[in-house]
Amino acid sequence: MMRLPSFLRRLPRRIALLAAALALVLLALRVWDTQRGPPLRPWHLVVPEELRAEAIDAADWPAYLAAEEAAFATVRAEVTGALEPEDRIPANRYFAGSPLHPARFARDWNRSFVLEPAGEPQGAVVLLHGLTDTPFSLRHVGARYAERGWVAIGIRLPAHGTVPAALTDVTWEDWLAATRLAVREARRRLGPERPLHVVGFSNGGALAVKYALDAAEDPRLPRPDRLVLVSPMVGITAFARFAGLAALPALLPRFAKAAWLGILPEFIPFKYNSFPVNGARQSHRLTMALQAQLQRQAAEGRLARLPPMLTFQSVVDFTVSTRAVVAALYERLPAQGSELVLFDINRNAKLGPLLTPATEAALERLLPPAPRHWRATIVTNAGPGQDAVLERSTEGGGTEERVRPLDLAWPREIYSLSHVALPFPVTDGLYGLDPDPAEAYGVQLGALAPRGERGVLAIAPDALLRLSSNPFFPYLLARIEEAIGPAP
Known part of the structure; x- marks a missing residue:
């Protein structure tokens, strides 16, 4: 047998040593980067006790609400009631004297809620919010279901609505x-007879699809009659796959900040700004489980048992993968009445060379050619130089595109929707471009146009630049109403 040269025999060992050295360098850079940031505050350290999966499966709704109240009591006692003087500022939602403090509002939308219809329920809808979010995000959709005679149940998912630290242990x-x-x-x-819908936003969209897949396999689970997905988290960035490694230095107490991808001021009453590594890791684990189950059930020919889906998705989305919505979910569906609605970019935004080539071509790259097993709808500019929008739809199994004008238009200053904007009307009191004055949440984030000198705002201006409400929300709501059916 020919003997390998000595340098080839040593090559695997050298590669392993090089990889170990690179890992140590990256670990050191991670430690250095986290130590530069702001210190951890009580809302980054206090973890309220909540029910875990086994206990939740054994609980009923009143028991879940009781555990929820206990978690909020912990926050009141160990965070709000124990703040240092430097944290007692108007820009801190956990300060009881802040105009942002949720307990000051007529309703604290951080908590689970039930909206009852005026008469006998015609149906029921479950509302699942997104990661770092709260039931606040789907309250407008829930209200429309209730107006149409349905009972709307908005559940606060574990580790949400209290303090960001809760996401480190979920x-x-x-x-x-x-x-x-x-x-x-x-x-x-x-x-058992009346219809049941599940509406999921972002991470809640992944949970909605995962539940429907489980219900298709387990007869003990009630099967929903329809899913409505808003910016669903079917796939996320590759970084989340390795997010757990970023938290390794946090095993040493001195480097606890490494457990966080972002440590930011908490100025939004119904959403976390700070984000722990575990949040990204759990979302990645969920999407991997979801995609594996989709692939398996598709191979087994079982996806026909899924309820019809109506999905709303921006063509450009910094948080979730729009391509995964198409390729990992819709392209696997058989003909079962589903529809994907894509909101195009504003092609009359006059940004010219400032738009990236990938953004301009995003729509063309997303959709496979017709015919498809599902209805594809695009909301886009009516034509060159026009702010007005129209709907272009191709039915499942067909190739003919039908065009319908919409009584809506792009605001001239907006070049696209965003991941977070879709479930909020422009009149939302917190996130709306034109907030309803009757809704007071201490700040009107969506109406701010942060232009001025540096160092004036208590928060970074770039946190306010992302579009937070949807100028096409009336269209989104009207399409959902079609699925709800006529008012009683």
Whole structure:
């Protein structure tokens, strides 16, 4: 047998040493980067106790609400009631004297809620919010269901609405167990015959699809009749796959800040700004489980058992992968009545060379050629130089495109929607471009146009630049109403 040269025999060992040295360098850079940031505050350190998946599966709705109240009591006692003087400022939502403090409002939308219809429920809807978010994000959709005679159940998923530190000690299995509980409660209130919908926003969209897949396999789970998905988190960035490694230095107490991808001021009443590594890790674990189950059920020919889906997605989305919505979900669906609605960029924004070539071509790259098994709808400019928009739709199995003008238009200053904007009307009191003065949440984030001198704002101006409400929300709501059916 020919003997390998000595340098080739040593090559694997050298590669391993090089990889180890590179890992140490990256670890050192991570430690250095985290130590530069602001210190951890009480809301980054206090972890309220919440029910875990096994306990949630054994609980009913009142038991879940009791555990939720206990978590908020912990926040009141160990965060709000224990703030240092430097944290007692108007820009801190955890300061009881702040105009942003949720307890000051007529309703604290951080908590689970039930919206009852005026009469006998015609149906029920479960509302699943996104990561770092709260039931606040789907309150407008829930209100429309209630107006149409449905009972709307907005559940606060575990580790949300309290303090960002709660996300350091939660798993996606806890979120899915809460989804099962909310569906059980919806079906209990409704009986077995009337329709049940599940609406999911972002991470909640992934939970909605995962629940529907589970229900298709487990006859003990109530099966929803329709899914409505808003910016669903079917796939996320590759960085989240390795997010757990970024937290390794946090195993040493001195480097606890390494457990966080972002440590920011908490100035939004119903959403976290700070983001722990575990949040990204659990979302990645959820999307990997979801995609594996989709692939398996597609291979087994079982996806026809899924309920029809109506999905709203911006063509450009910094948080989730729009391509994954198409390739990992819709391209696997058989003909079962689903529809994907894509909101195009504003092609009359006059940005010229400032738009990246990838953005301009995003729509053309997303959709496979017709015919498709599902209805594809595009909301886009009516024509060159026009702010007005229209709907272009191709039915499942067909190739003919139908065009319908919409009584809506792009605001001239907006070049695209964003991941977070879709479930909020422009009149939303917190996020709207033209907020309703009757809704007071201490600040009007969506109406701010941060132009001025540096160092004036208590927060970074770039936090206010992302579009936070949807000028096409009336269209989104009207399409959901079609799925709800006629008012009683």
